[in-house]
Amino acid sequence: MFELxxxxxxxxxxxxxxxxxxxxxxxVLKPDEQLPAxxxxxxxxxxxxxxxxxxxxxxxxxxxxxxxxxxxxxIRPAVPEDNTARMQTLENxxxxxxxEMLYLGMPPRNIITRIKTLLPE
Amino acid sequence: MFELxxxxxxxxxxxxxxxxxxxxxxxVLKPDEQLPAxxxxxxxxxxxxxxxxxxxxxxxxxxxxxxxxxxxxxIRPAVPEDNTARMQTLENxxxxxxxEMLYLGMPPRNIITRIKTLLPE
DNA sequence: TTATCCGTACTATTACATATAGTACAATCA
DNA sequence: TGATTGTACTATATGTAATAGTACGGATAA
Numbered sequence: 001m002f003e004l005x006x007x008x009x010x011x012x013x014x015x016x017x018x019x020x021x022x023x024x025x026x027x028v029l030k031p032d033e034q035l036p037a038x039x040x041x042x043x044x045x046x047x048x049x050x051x052x053x054x055x056x057x058x059x060x061x062x063x064x065x066x067x068x069x070x071x072x073x074x075i076r077p078a079v080p081e082d083n084t085a086r087m088q089t090l091e092n093x094x095x096x097x098x099x100e101m102l103y104l105g106m107p108p109r110n111i112i113t114r115i116k117t118l119l120p121e
Numbered sequence: 122m123f124e125l126x127x128x129x130x131x132x133x134x135x136x137x138x139x140x141x142x143x144x145x146x147x148x149v150l151k152p153d154e155q156l157p158a159x160x161x162x163x164x165x166x167x168x169x170x171x172x173x174x175x176x177x178x179x180x181x182x183x184x185x186x187x188x189x190x191x192x193x194x195x196i197r198p199a200v201p202e203d204n205t206a207r208m209q210t211l212e213n214x215x216x217x218x219x220x221e222m223l224y225l226g227m228p229p230r231n232i233i234t235r236i237k238t239l240l241p242e
Numbered sequence: 243t244t245a246t247c248c249g250t251a252c253t254a255t256t257a258c259a260t261a262t263a264g265t266a267c268a269a270t271c272a
Numbered sequence: 273t274g275a276t277t278g279t280a281c282t283a284t285a286t287g288t289a290a291t292a293g294t295a296c297g298g299a300t301a302a
Contacts, residue, residue: 011261072270090225
């Protein structure tokens with residue numbers, strides 16, 4: 001279900017958080033769908049259950065999943081309540097990326113064109 | 122000259138790399154301009170010279186500055202030669218950010234409009 | 243030449259985050 | 273009940289970050 005790069009400098013739990021977020025955002029994982037149990041996923045990926053739990057805890061804290069003891073962990077249907085802070089962070093990252101693309105010599109028109117291919121409609 | 126967040130989870134040398142890159146990209150630091158000596162900057166920021174050197178080494182490796190023993194460290198005038206790898210990384214980050222903005226409910230037209238305000242012309 | 247400043251390269255040490263291993267407990271459900 | 277779930281906790285090993293200190297060669301001005 002997930003692929004990890006154990007040689008990466010990025011922590012395993014952080015890679016897991018990003019991977020799962022991508023699957024939620026791209027709607028591969030659907031609302032209220034159950035995630036693998038921490039012990040199961042740990043077995044599949046041959047890593048420690050504590051590492052999985054740390055990733056799930058982080059995802060729950062960020063509002064992407066919810067966990068119920070005795071039942072399991074599930075995709076949170078609704079978007080996290082307060083988006084403003086997260087959206088501001090994204091805009092800052094976006095600004096930084098665009099600045100660097102310009103610095104590296106990519107023409108503004110090409111940037112716009114490239115972005116439109118990444119958006120619907 | 123620089124501001125650091127010692128309480129941040131991000132390593133000091135990494136914060137330094139990002140700060141200086143921003144100053145280069147935004148052209149606050151101009152080509153061939155001399156950066157503070159490792160010992161001087163370490164003194165100003167009250168951190169260890171080794172940490173500054175690690176940041177400078179990374180910036181040189183990424184092609185943003187060049188260092189000459191006995192003279193100093195300077196802003197590299199030209200853009201790093203091979204941009205393709207860096208550009209690919211930026212496009213991947215961009216794609217991820219756009220996906221998340223969409224997921225959080227920002228309309229595509231608003232995204233385009235917002236981006237155009239961040240680009241020249 | 244000498245003194246000084248520059249980047250650079252080491253070693254050693256401390257502190258912290260990551261990841262693992264193991265145990266335990268309460269809630270859920272067949 | 274028994275099995276599975278999330279959760280919490282301790283302990284340990286490992287790697288990275290950061291510090292402290294020392295040292296060397298190149299560049300430059302006195």
